[in-house]
Amino acid sequence: MPYKRTQNRPTIGLFIDWAENPYHIRLIAGITNQACKKDINLFTFVGGCIHSTRGWEKPRNIIYEFVKGNTLDGLIISSGSIGHYCTTEDIKEFANRFSFLPTISISQNIPGIPSIIVDNRSGLKKMIRHLIEDHHYKRIAMITGPPGNQEAELRFRIYRETLRSCGMSYNKDLVAHGDFMYNSGKTAMNQLLSKNISIDALISANDDMAFGAMEACREHQIYIPRDFAIVGFDDLTLSRYTNPPLTTVKQPIYEQGTTAVEMILELIEGKKIPLEINLPTELILRESCGCLPKSISSLSEFNNNNIETLILKDFPGHLKQYSYNIVKKTIEIHGVLQGHLSEPDIEQLLSAFYTSIKKNDPISFLNMISILLEKKNVTYEDEPLWQNIISEIRKAFIPYLDYTSDKNKILFIEDLFHAARIKISDFIRQNYGFLKAIAEKESKGFRDISEELVSIVNMEDILVLLTRELNYLGIKTFVLSLYEKIKTDTSSYPAISRLIFAYEAGKNITGSFKYTCYPTEIILPNGILSENKSYSFYIEPIFFGGYQLGFALFELGEKRDSVYNIMRKMFLNSALKAAIYVKQVQLYSVNLETQVEARTDALSKANRLLAKLYQERKNAEDQVRSLNEDLEQRVLERTAQLESTNTKLKNTLETLQSTQDQLVQSEKMAALGSLVAGIAHEINTPIGIGVTAASHMDIITKELVTRYKNLTMTRSDLEKYVTTSETAAAMILVNLRRANELIRSFKKIAVDQSSEVKRQFNVKEYIDEILLSLQPKLKKTSHTITVNCPRDIIFDSYPGPFSQIITNLVMNSLLHGYNKHESGNLSLTLTSEDNKITLTYSDDGKGIPASHMEKIFDPFFTTKRNQGGTGLGLHLLYNIVTQTFGGSVKCSSKPDAGTTFTIILPRQT
Helix, strand or coil: CCCCCCCCCCEEEEEEECCCHHHHHHHHHHHHHHHHHEEEEEEECCCCCCCCCHHHHHHHHHHHHHHCCCCCEEECCCCHHHHCCCCHHHHHHHHCCCCCCCCEEECCCCCCCCCECCCCHHHHHHHHHHHHHHEEECEEEEEEEECCCHHHHHHHHHHHHHHHCCCCCCCCCHHHEECCHHHHHHHCCCCCCCCCCCEEEEEEEEEHHHHHHHHHHCCCCCCCCCCEEEEECCCCCHHHCCCCCEEEECCCCHHHHHHHHHEEEEEEHHCCCCCEECCCCCCEHHHHCCCCCCCCHHHHHHCCCCEEEEECCHHHHHHHHHHHHHHHHHHHHHCCCCCCCHHHHHHHHHHHHHHHHHHHHHHHHHHHHHHHHHHHHCHHHHHHHHHHHHHHHHHHHHHHHHCCCCHHHHHHHHHHHHHHHHHHHHHHHHHHHHHHHHHHHHHHHHHHHHHHHHCCCCCHHHHHHHHHHHHCCEEEEECCCCCCCEEECCCCCCCCEEEEEEEEEEEECCCCCCCCEHHHHCCCCCCCCCCCCCCEEEEEEEECCCCEEEEEEEEEEECCCHHHHHHHHHHHHHHHHHHHHHHHHHHHHHHHHHHHHHHHHHHHHHHHHHHHHHHHHHHHHHHHHHHCCCCCCCCHHHHHHHHHHHHHHHHHHHHHHHHHHHHHHHHHHHHHHHHHHHHHHHHHHHHHHHHHHHHHHHHHHHHHHHHHHHHCCCCHHHHHHHHHHHHHHHHHHHHHHHHHHHHHHHHHHHHHHHHHCCCCHHHHHHHHHHHCCHHHCCCCCCCCEECCCCCEEEEEEEEHHHHHHHHHHHHHHHHHCCCCCCEEEEEECCCCCCCCEEEEEEECCCCCCCHHHHHHHCCCCCCCCHHHCCCCCHHHHHHHHHHHCCCCCEEEECCCCEEEEEEEECCCC
């Protein structure tokens, strides 16, 4: 499903740390040009590195926070640059903050986000193998990038792997660490030199550090490549003009930008794209590695054998069919065709070359060169490419010349090539001189504007100056907005901004929008700029010291020198800071004055009202004075009454507390009394049986004695007596043992309940004794009680309160859980885990209504007050569990679904 666009044309954002480095300029150029080609809006957020160790860089990060769901349709993150100080996890976490947008990463592979990366491996591997196999270098050092940086770590790993694959061992003494910056390269080179170790060649993880390393070598009078070779990575423009020119690996920076725009548009349209795009790199050989300059090395490529004779009448055929194809192919192979010569340009150049040879007149060829140089606006940095073009043309035609047949023609052709080279050099030198003069003129004009701008502190005058000079500075569009509130916190931005100034196409277009407030996150107020064309803005934060002031948007015009334009933009931003700060203070001053005027008016009204009230108050004071006397007397009387009432309430509270304690104790004793009555009834039965058996035995014994004395006892009488005696004795013994067991259990439970002595006891055995003591109550019902308790649980606590808990749970079920003559199931389960005992008691009775659940542990709450309930059973249980044992109790119940109590007790109390 395509992403919903914010407006008629798509708007994409670019996150990048800076915009003046050659890498940045090339990448931004690719993105900007492709965005223009696709007619889409571009916002370039120049927000510095995230997690930067440079404190002054952190305030810039705030503009990244502008990006919300309604700001952009897609986002391109230059992760390799803004993540300079980040690990892969850091940059992933940062990118995921914008997961609501289609997002593309450039340079670093971010998991889950489509990423455009360059093939570091093949290019760097070719570089190292070239140093080893072609130049036979043995001791190859390296300056690495910042630790944790994805590209830096990869290049360092490729360095180690390639050395190993070439049979060379890795030596940590040949490695120094940098951070991709010029100064770090210089520092790292000095560190290597200070070790006094032999170095054949140095690989820098990027060109910037290689430039710094070359400067350090110059300071130590070390000559490259005579003393050792230095190579880089990136192929920045400056690498062509170092002395010697830097051998490097060219990464397609411009193509990364254009590819990113194509990919983000496909994402916005809902198309599926690969999670990773690899762009190829190319080894660029120059003199810093020890290779000869291309213009010299190409001379050795000529083969003077089998040279054909140049026949002028056949030359047009060669021009169309053979020579043209050779020139085109060789130019493309050497990478000098793209952006410089089209196919029609080549044909015109070769035709002019043929005309000059035919007429023996150099004018046609040299004029065509001048036309093409002017047409292509060739600059100083393009001279090596155009000299290579002449070399390729010469290589294509020299093999057709017979050096023995027409020496004058040969000399003319060689002179023609030489004149062409001079023509290129003269044009570039003259063009450079012209541009330098223009630059000096512009620089003077810019310096004048700078001085004037810095000298003005009034914002209105500055805006007049900007309206007059922005077009001269090469800025097509400029918008300035200030935050409604100044902030010192860099973690977030003020929600509201105020438009101060807007400029477009040479005109101040602020108009009625001046001082308009709008949500900061939309960046531009709706309707301020024309929607008939696309825009490409740089967004710069504006801060002064620790104060976040606002932000500015720039759209640059056609650039002759990107670095110069960026410098102007940066200066303009810096020059405005003080004036903006003053403007912000003025705005706050105006607001403050308005507030003061309003407050003064309010105070004046209040003073008049106070004057009026003063007299009224004075008149009322006499009345208040007399009333105070009466009030004081009333207060004294009321205070005495309150003290008396408080005393009575205190006594009543103490009485209630004492009564409650007595009732709780009575509940304990009532339970014990009920236990005594039950036990007494139970003991009566076995003792009665024993007494009856003993009485019967006494009677038959007396009868036997009488018969014995009267000499009437027979053998059968004796046998009958013995049988009866055995039966009676057995009955007496069984019932006395039963009585003894009941008495022992009762004695133990009674003693435990009447005293709170701590001791160790076996939980299972003690529960059995408690239930035995409750047997008189249980046997009157049809209930079944089940006990699930391991026999090895030892409880180091108070057995009496524990007995009270079990007793109250069972009695609560018997009294409240069932109607008469109902049969039920009671369950008691104990488990031991870690240092706690969990007691779960449940019945399948009537349950407890939801309206009663919050009250069941309250004192005196009962639904059976007329049937013997006191309302203290569960209250006593709750106090024992929480106070005596320091545990917890929970109850769950539903009507007609039974009740469950879960009690957790510490193993030791």
